[in-house]
Structure formats: structure tokens, C-alpha cells
Amino acid sequence: MKNLIIALLLLCVNLNSDEIKMPKTTNLTFQKECKSCHMAFQPTLLNSNSWIKVMDNLKEHFGTDASLDQQETKIIKDYLVNNSKNNIKNVTNEIYITKLPWFTRQHRRISEKTIAHPSIKTLSNCVACHKNAEKGNYDEDEIKIPGKSWSNR
Amino acid sequence: MNKTILSILVLASFSYGVEPSVALKSYMLELQNQAKILNPNFLNFDAKIGKDIFFQKQIVDGKEISCTTCHTKNLGSQGLNSKTNKIIDPLSPSVNRLRLTDVKEMKKWLKRNFNDVYKREGTAQEKGNVLAFILKN
Numbered sequence: 052m053k054n055l056i057i058a059l060l061l062l063c064v065n066l067n068s069d070e071i072k073m074p075k076t077t078n079l080t081f082q083k084e085c086k087s088c089h090m091a092f093q094p095t096l097l098n099s100n101s102w103i104k105v106m107d108n109l110k111e112h113f114g115t116d117a118s119l120d121q122q123e124t125k126i127i128k129d130y131l132v133n134n135s136k137n138n139i140k141n142v143t144n145e146i147y148i149t150k151l152p153w154f155t156r157q158h159r160r161i162s163e164k165t166i167a168h169p170s171i172k173t174l175s176n177c178v179a180c181h182k183n184a185e186k187g188n189y190d191e192d193e194i195k196i197p198g199k200s201w202s203n204r
Numbered sequence: 205m206n207k208t209i210l211s212i213l214v215l216a217s218f219s220y221g222v223e224p225s226v227a228l229k230s231y232m233l234e235l236q237n238q239a240k241i242l243n244p245n246f247l248n249f250d251a252k253i254g255k256d257i258f259f260q261k262q263i264v265d266g267k268e269i270s271c272t273t274c275h276t277k278n279l280g281s282q283g284l285n286s287k288t289n290k291i292i293d294p295l296s297p298s299v300n301r302l303r304l305t306d307v308k309e310m311k312k313w314l315k316r317n318f319n320d321v322y323k324r325e326g327t328a329q330e331k332g333n334v335l336a337f338i339l340k341n
Binding site: 088089090110113114115116117118119170171172173175176179 | 265285287288289290312315316317319320
């Protein structure tokens with residue numbers, strides 16, 4: 052009986068919505084430069100090897116030229132590497148956050164049709180559904196998917 | 205009465221356009237000098253040619269792209285980054301007073317966006333022509 056109660060309590064804990072909060076991005080060069088095209092992705096979203104790969108190839112940055120001068124590149128690279136999360140499962144040093152195992156798992160129920168909504172268009176557009184993503188808040192409670200109600204994702 | 209005055213002022217500002225910033229003047233001079241070195245017959249930048257460069261469609265990775273893809277055909281409107289869906293502030297300096305006021309920014313974006321559309325860095329003459337076009341619009 053006692054074990055059953057403990058098991059039920061643990062189940063309740065797991066059924067609570069995910070509270071995902073990340074540290075706020077602080078580096079100003081990073082914010083200024085990277086936010087010109089997309090959200091300033093938190094450094095904790097990737098491991099350091101992946102960030103190094105990204106920053107060493109800015110001329111071909113996910114299909115576009117995002118090159119910066121040497122000094123800015125170094126400032127941003129150091130900031131990302133120093134604040135990266137290295138226990139992320141990423142053996143291939145994948146640079147697409149949206150292709151990481153934890154990401155695909157969290158977004159497995161989002162259909163292509165949902166993503167194609169004009170306010171979303173791509174899974175890398177976090178703020179389309181996670182309104183407070185730029186503040187590091189990805190809480191499940193605060194998700195609002197354009198064109199969808201909670202029960203119909 | 206106030207509406208009339210306001211409309212007159214707005215119209216007046218459009219007819220006068222925007223004065224080039226100190227930064228833009230110095231950058232255009234730099235580009236002019238570079239253009240003359242490459243082409244001794246070069247005289248002045250041409251906003252019409254700049255417009256052609258801005259509107260011309262290229263095929264990159266099997267898709268059509270031009271500057272207007274992200275910046276739209278009306279420089280006074282907001283643009284939209286076609287890859288990330290992020291809003292781009294208007295390019296027109298008469299609508300967005302920050303445009304064409306920082307040499308580093310102008311150099312950075314001209315280099316990047318020429319690469320995105322034309323797969324090469326623009327020549328000094330091409331850059332100057334594009335800037336002349338943006339200034340007028």
C-alpha cells in the first residue's frame with residue numbers, strides 16, 4: 052500500500068507540466084548581432100563543440116552569410132562556449148538545435164501543418180509559440196500555438 | 205487646420221527626401237574612390253542601376269531570391285527574414301532614421317546580403333548604386 056502511494060505521488064509529480072527556465076542571455080554583442088535575424092538562442096541550448104562549429108562557419112550560417120569581424124566573432128564565441136551546456140546528448144555535435152534528441156522529443160506532436168502557419172514557419176522560431184523564450188521561459192503552461200487550441204495541437 | 209499643416213509637412217518631407225548622413229557621405233566617397241580605381245571612366249553612382257540590382261532575381265539553392273525577398277519592394281514597409289520569419293525594420297531612411305547612418309553596419313550588411321543573393325561580394329560601384337537607390341526611397 053505504501054509503495055502504491057509513493058508510486059502514485061511520483062506519477063503526479065511527473066504529470067505536472069514541464070517548467071523549463073533558462074538563464075537569461077546577457078552578452079550585449081551576442082544580443083545585438085544575433086538578434087538581427089533571429090531570437091538570441093540561449094547558450095545552454097547547445098554544447099560547446101557545436102557552438103564552436105557554428106561560430107567558425109558564420110559565412111555559411113544555416114544557408115546565409117552571417118559573417119562578423121574577428122573581434123565580434125571571438126566575443127560571441129567565448130560567451131557561447133563559456134555558457135554552453137555540455138551534458139546535452141549530442142554525439143555528432145549537431146548544430147541545429149531543432150534536430151537535437153531532446154528537442155525533437157519535446158516537439159514530436161507538432162505537425163508539419165502547424166509549423167507551416169505564417170506566424171511560425173520554422174521550428175527555430177521559438178517565440179512564435181513560446182512568447183517568453185527570449186527571457187529564457189519555455190514553460191509548457193505559457194505555450195500558445197498560433198491557430199491551435201490547447202487540446203488540439 | 206492642424207491636419208492640413210501636418211499633411212503639408214509630410215508631403216514636403218517626401219519631396220525633399222532625406223539628407224545623407226555624415227557616415228553615408230564618407231562611405232560613398234570611399235566607394236567612389238574604389239570605383240574609380242577599378243573603372244577610370246566611372247563618374248557617379250546611379251540609383252536606377254541600384255534599383256535593378258535590388259530587384260533582380262537570382263536562383264540560389266533552387267529558389268528565387270532577390271533583395272526584395274526579405275526587404276520587400278517597398279522600402280518604407282517592414283520586411284520579413286524569409287528564413288527565420290523575423291521582422292526587419294524598414295530600409296528607407298525617410299521612414300527609419302537609423303538607416304544609412306553607421307558605416308560599419310552598412311559594410312556588414314552589404315557584404316552579407318550580396319553574398320546571399322549574388323553569391324559574391326558586390327563591387328564598390330554596385331554597392332554605391334544600391335546605397336544611392338536606398339537613399340532615394
